[in-house]
Amino acid sequence: MLKKSSLIIVLLCGLMLATPVSAASSESSNLSIEEIKEQITTIALKYDIPPEIMKAIAFVETGYSQFKSDGSPNVSDDGGIGIMQVTPTDIDLPVDEEKLKTDMVYNIEVAAQVLNRKWELSYLPEINDRDRSVLENWYFAVMAYNGLSKTNDPNLNPTTAYQERVYNRMEGSSLIYWSEDLFEFPTFDIRYEDGSSKMKFAEGKHYTTNTITRSQQMYKLGDIVFIDERDGSVSLRPDLVQGQVTTKLWPYTPLEIVATPKESSSLENDFVYYKVKGVSADGYVASAYLNKGSETMMFEDSNDDKRAAALAFMALNGYATGYPNGNFGSFDRIKREHVAVILDNILDLDMPSDYQMEADDVNVVNPYFNQLAKVEYNGLLGAGGMLRPKELLTRAQMAQVMSTSFAAYYEKPTTNHTFKDQQAIWNPEAVNLIYYNDVTVADPFQPNEDITRSQFAIFLYRTMVNY
Template sequence: MKIPLMKIGALTCLTLGLFNGQAFAESGITNACSSFGEIQPNENPSHKQINCLLTNAAIEAEIPPEVVKAVATQENGDWRQFNEDGKPIISDDGGIGLMQLTNKSGYDQKKLENDMVYNIGAGVEVLSGMYSRRDLPKIKGAGRRVIENWYFPVMAYNGTKPVNSPLYQENGKMNVNAYQEEVFAEIENQSYLNDTKLAKYPFKTSDFQYDRDSTENIVFKNLEYTLTDPTHDSVYWFRAGDKVVTTSSANIRKDISTTAGAVTVPPNKSLIITGDFDYHESKGNKFVFYPVQTEDKSIKGYVSSAYISNRPSIVKDTNKPVISGTAGKAIPINSTFNPKTGVKAKDDKDGDLTNVIRVEGKVDTNKVGTYNLTYTVADKAGNVSKVTRKITVYDQVTPVISGAGNKTIKLNSSFNPKTNVSAKDNADGNLTSKIKVTGTVNTKKKGTYILKYTVTDSSKNVATVTRKITIDGTKPVISGANSKTVGYYSTFSPKSGVSAKDNLDGNMTSKIKVTGTVNTKKKGTYTLKYTFPAFLNKYDHFFVEEVYFKRLKKKQTHLKVKSAQNLFINCSNQL
């Protein structure tokens, strides 16, 4: 018997003196299968003969052969006692032969290795002994021929260790890797051809007491179960004259070895057993064939034991509806989404069940994320299908950066690269605070500087803007402040005809400040100074237009230009 992590002694129960290795009648099995030939030393019999040996050993011990053959498959998938060299198969953990038994007192080591019939008989005795244990649970009202009632004896055959607990203690989920679960899966597969599902126990974690990290056996707190699903009797005790029904559509073969000329009958078709079962030669067939006929005797032949039962009540609709159209889907943010669009449900008995699909969960199309929807539908027989679907709301729209246009600023002025710059995203809203600026601007040095503005939204969409900042050192230009001679006693306005213009600020005439005065009642030369007041901008260059006055003795107009921007005002008594 193979078990993860450790080897469990299969014959522990023999210490109780239940069998002592002699209860099994080897000759009975051998005689029952003698028609298939004499068993040769160190040779594996044909598959058909091994099927016969396992079946009859199980029947003699009143164990469902379905169970024994599934255990043999789990222990030794090829149903072999010897390898290609005629040597007994012994596993790394000490398992011997077809039934993978370990050597314990009461059994002959050599016979376990070299005698397949003895090996099968020993394995069947061990399994039967497990059924007799009083510390293992049973099904209320069920007997030895009920397949489901062997769940815990099969478990014990491998070991009642935590690794074989039916449930994971930490989360209550089924332990599908437990030894007995794998054996019962073999029964459904090889004895029922996946046409019939065995009843499930209503397990709770409180039913089992154990420490997952310990090698101590499980203590079973609940020793009796009532199953809500119908149980299944073994089909190997049918006799001629018994009435059975088909559990699904089945072929009535004219000959066991071929489907040629077979007649198909529907589910729940009544048949009468007309003789003993027989075996098929194919290694894939681990069931048997019964000779049958319809009640009106119109159809006669052989039917696989996988498709018949003595309990019509267990023939029911076990097929779940099929839900389609629930593949995962990605949709853009702010789009329209109907969770039932394109989703359908169909049942083999009830037909279209789309209108009764229930959907649990919601999708917020205004918010990026992954949402889970659960689709559930049930047919009239109570078979329920559930499908989980993932809907991803995505955002591929990049944020928008505003206010980061190219700009020219004055030399030595102040500059904050984030002033009036903002970022907005369709999903995240205002992302201004997330803007990152790379590059620098030196306002004390004329030139053009490149700044890179980057912002990333929560969906990793990146917006990038490149901005040019130009530092301009061009001075404002004062016009009309030329040197001038005015008449004695005339009217003179120092700002008349004088204007100022800046390449960035435009007309600045109103900001000109004039320092100095001109007395037209007194001849002489006066100096006027034209400036831009400091309150305009402390970093602005102001421009000085100086007017120098030189008093003249002669009555004449005298103009002397000291620089391009010097203005001389000469007052004479000549009009």
């Protein structure tokens, strides 16, 4: 796949949208890039095709050009017509050839129909579960859109095959990247009959990819999404004309889609901007950072977007859940036995099957008996023959639990902070560790103050998430 280092600079510098050109262009001139991509997205969604794929095809085929610079229709030497290079002789669809040349919207719509027919071809191998929202699943349909000739054999032409170029474009222009190369496809079993350059596939072949990448441009009004973690906090823009950033949203911040997507005017950017709302967040976020969420990660008592992010992180990963009334219990003080449950959920603690709990203050009928035994065995929640399961967790105890349970997450302090209430802290080493690592920022530290469920979630979030 193509390297992104130089491309990303261009992408990030072109975030603002320009004022769109009037749609009343003559029939022999191209619309603005923004308007073209709006049409592609609308038609792609109509046919249940990821817009990322349709836009990447349009760019690879013609660089988004329905017409040439002299105003004549964009027709290739091999008969491909218009922005999507539809070739009437190669498709099993009745089409108006003149309209393919002069009507960009018609050209895109026919192309979507062609791509859908390629998706349905029974002799093409299947990929994963054929979920239409997964970008990898369209690999063979994209290949077939251009043709099953030897030139598109990824085993022979891994960088120049048509579908490889489409996926390269999609990866960079839609900011769909996680590592040096995102899309990882297996080696395909491709054969040729004597004297033929047309690819053949073993019957009933099914492949599973190492990556599953869902479209980030198929969200609908009212959908719940959340910020992903790959780049830390993400910019929220109040509008797309000025392009200024009002705030940064933490990873896992849950948001609601409240408007249809806006396209970028940049030729290099194929991602869209969604208008979103959170607890107080209200603005636009690039689609590349939005993952599909659900109501289960949104809580009525989040109170602010950072707290909402921490609670969503806990819920999404199954570390802690809320109450049936839709609240997380954000401001309920947390008991030590509940801390034991959360630690076990996160760390999946081991314990010998014949381990006998030493603490004498945990009743065998306690619903969290097993989790309490695990934290005792692993030395995470105190010692001395008592676990005090019904007691509330204090800030100092929280520091001890965090420094012991998540030591691998923390950098070793090179300085010692002296708190205003230093004399009241019985475990200064543990408190200094979490302060140095920005898990807590409070000074005075107030070691004897009880913490709430949402505060514990925030401490865990600051420990485990790159924000």
